Every structure is written in C-alpha cells, then in structure tokens.
Amino acid sequence: MADILSLHSGNDAATPTASGLVARNLTVRFQGLAAISDVSLHVGNREIFGLIGPNGAGKTTLVNCLTGFQTPTEGAIFLHGSDTAGWRADRFRLEGIARTFQSGRLFNDLSVLENVEVTGLGLGLARNPARAASYELLEWIGIADKASIAAGALAYTDQRRLSIVRALAVAPKFILLDEPAAGMSDAEADELVHHIAEIPDRFGCGVLLIEHNMHVVMSICHRVHVLDGGKTLAVGTPDEIKRHEGVLAAYLGMEA
Numbered sequence: 001m002a003d004i005l006s007l008h009s010g011n012d013a014a015t016p017t018a019s020g021l022v023a024r025n026l027t028v029r030f031q032g033l034a035a036i037s038d039v040s041l042h043v044g045n046r047e048i049f050g051l052i053g054p055n056g057a058g059k060t061t062l063v064n065c066l067t068g069f070q071t072p073t074e075g076a077i078f079l080h081g082s083d084t085a086g087w088r089a090d091r092f093r094l095e096g097i098a099r100t101f102q103s104g105r106l107f108n109d110l111s112v113l114e115n116v117e118v119t120g121l122g123l124g125l126a127r128n129p130a131r132a133a134s135y136e137l138l139e140w141i142g143i144a145d146k147a148s149i150a151a152g153a154l155a156y157t158d159q160r161r162l163s164i165v166r167a168l169a170v171a172p173k174f175i176l177l178d179e180p181a182a183g184m185s186d187a188e189a190d191e192l193v194h195h196i197a198e199i200p201d202r203f204g205c206g207v208l209l210i211e212h213n214m215h216v217v218m219s220i221c222h223r224v225h226v227l228d229g230g231k232t233l234a235v236g237t238p239d240e241i242k243r244h245e246g247v248l249a250a251y252l253g254m255e256a
C-alpha cells in the first residue's frame with residue numbers, strides 16, 4: 001500500500017492515491033521486444049482518462065494487462081489498493097473491470113437485447129429485471145429500436161454502441177473502451193462523446209478511453225496519457241497535451 005501511495009514518482013503525473021486503477025512500472029516483452037516499457041498510470045474513480053499514441057504504441061497491450069488478458073513481464077497493477085498479481089481475466093471482470101474490444105466480440109446470432117441481457121443473467125439477475133435493465137441501456141445509447149434484430153446484422157457503428165452498453169451492464173467500477181468511435185462520422189462521434197461523458201455520473205465508474213479521434217479524446221478526457229514506441233511520452237490535461245512539443249511531433253503532427 002505504501003508503494004502505491006508514493007506512486008507520484010515514475011512517469012505518471014497523477015495525484016498519489018490508493019484508490020482507483022493503478023499501473024506501476026509495467027513492461028511487456030514479446031520474444032524479447034518491449035511492447036510497453038516502464039509505463040505507470042492512475043485512473044481515478046470517476047475520471048475519463050484518455051490513452052493515445054500512434055499505431056503500435058502499446059495501447060492495446062497496456063489495456064490487455066489492465067484486464068488480465070496479458071501478464072506483464074515486469075511491474076504491478078492495483079485496483080483500489082489490491083495487488084492484482086495472479087488475477088486472470090475473469091477475476092478482473094468480477095472485481096469490476098469491463099472492456100470493449102476493437103473487434104466487438106458480440107454474439108452475432110443473438111438479438112441486440114439478448115446480447116445485453118445475457119450479461120445481466122450471468123450476474124444472477126432474474127429474466128424480467130435483466131431484460132428491463134438491458135432495454136434501458138439500449139434506450140440510453142440510442143439503439144432500442146433495433147433491440148430485436150440480430151447483433152450481426154447491426155451496422156458497424158451500432159455494434160460499437162452495443163459493445164459499450166454490454167460492458168456497462170456488469171455495473172463496472174472501470175470501463176476500458178478500445179476505439180469506440182472507429183468508423184463513425186463526425187456527427188456520430190459527437191453523439192458518442194455526449195454518451196461517454198455521461199458514464200462517470202450515470203454509472204458511477206471511471207473510463208479509460210483508447211481513441212484515435214482527437215476531437216473525441218480532447219473534448220471529454222480529464223487527462224490524457226500519450227504512449228510512443230511503448231514508452232510514456234506525456235501525461236496531462238487535454239490542453240497540456242495539445243501544446244506538448246514531443247506529442248505534436250510524434251503524434252498530433254501526423255494528423256495535420
């Protein structure tokens with residue numbers, strides 16, 4: 001615990017605290033090559049925390065570590081002060097860490113409503129309450145009118161919306177969103193921004209957001225962590241990140 005309280009060292013500008021989701025000095029090597037190197041971060045309880053970086057920067061590898069899909073080669077992850085060493089993905093999920101995948105991973109043959117409902121049933125809810133809660137989530141994200149069609153028949157952008165509510169259905173403490181705005185038009189991304197911004201207060205959870213759409217990241221994140229080549233390049237508020245010379249050169253400059 002004392003170690004977490006002194007997290008302020010290293011490369012995370014977060015306020016030291018034992019609460020929240022904390023990664024400390026994470027390194028992941030694949031066949032000797034470092035996908036991430038000595039990365040530390042802290043996501044606060046109701047924070048919207050952006051994770052950005054060029055392709056191959058290590059964002060997904062980091063999220064895989066924070067959800068138990070990847071064991072770090074070095075370093076540690078703490079959830080509300082508990083060391084997660086040895087936790088597998090199902091334990092992370094049970095402890096309140098939910099995620100979406102770039103690929104969606106929906107049950108394509110089940111209806112949109114059933115995709116959310118199975119999560120509620122898995123949590124032990126009875127059928128009717130699970131169905132009602134699922135419908136409410138679909139209404140919130142704006143796809144309740146498609147509740148009865150097969151998830152596999154949804155447009156790609158609606159599949160991404162469904163992935164988000166399915167992850168929220170487990171009442172997580174943290175939700176990790178992997179490129180939720182991918183493939184969306186500017187208008188669709190704007191609408192998504194509005195929904196993601198509501199998550200902390202409406203669902204009482206923190207958000208870690210991987211996103212290439214800079215408008216989305218800069219308009220809703222409280223803080224942004226920039227990875228480049230597996231290393232932390234900068235951590236700061238959106239305004240600080242927008243002005244950071246190293247970030248402009250390594251990443252944002254590419255967008256110009």
Ligand SMILES: Nc1ncnc2c1ncn2[C@@H]1O[C@H](COP(=O)(O)OP(=O)(O)OP(=O)(O)O)[C@@H](O)[C@H]1O
Nearest residue numbers: 030031034035053054055056057058059060061062
């Ligand atoms: N299972 C793996 N085996 C070997 N190398 C891997 C593996 N997973 C990722 N890598 C490598 O680790 C580095 C980081 O990849 P990662 O997918 O985490 O980056 P990313 O920032 O999420 O990229 P993108 O924006 O393209 O999704 C890349 O060089 C990638 O090739």
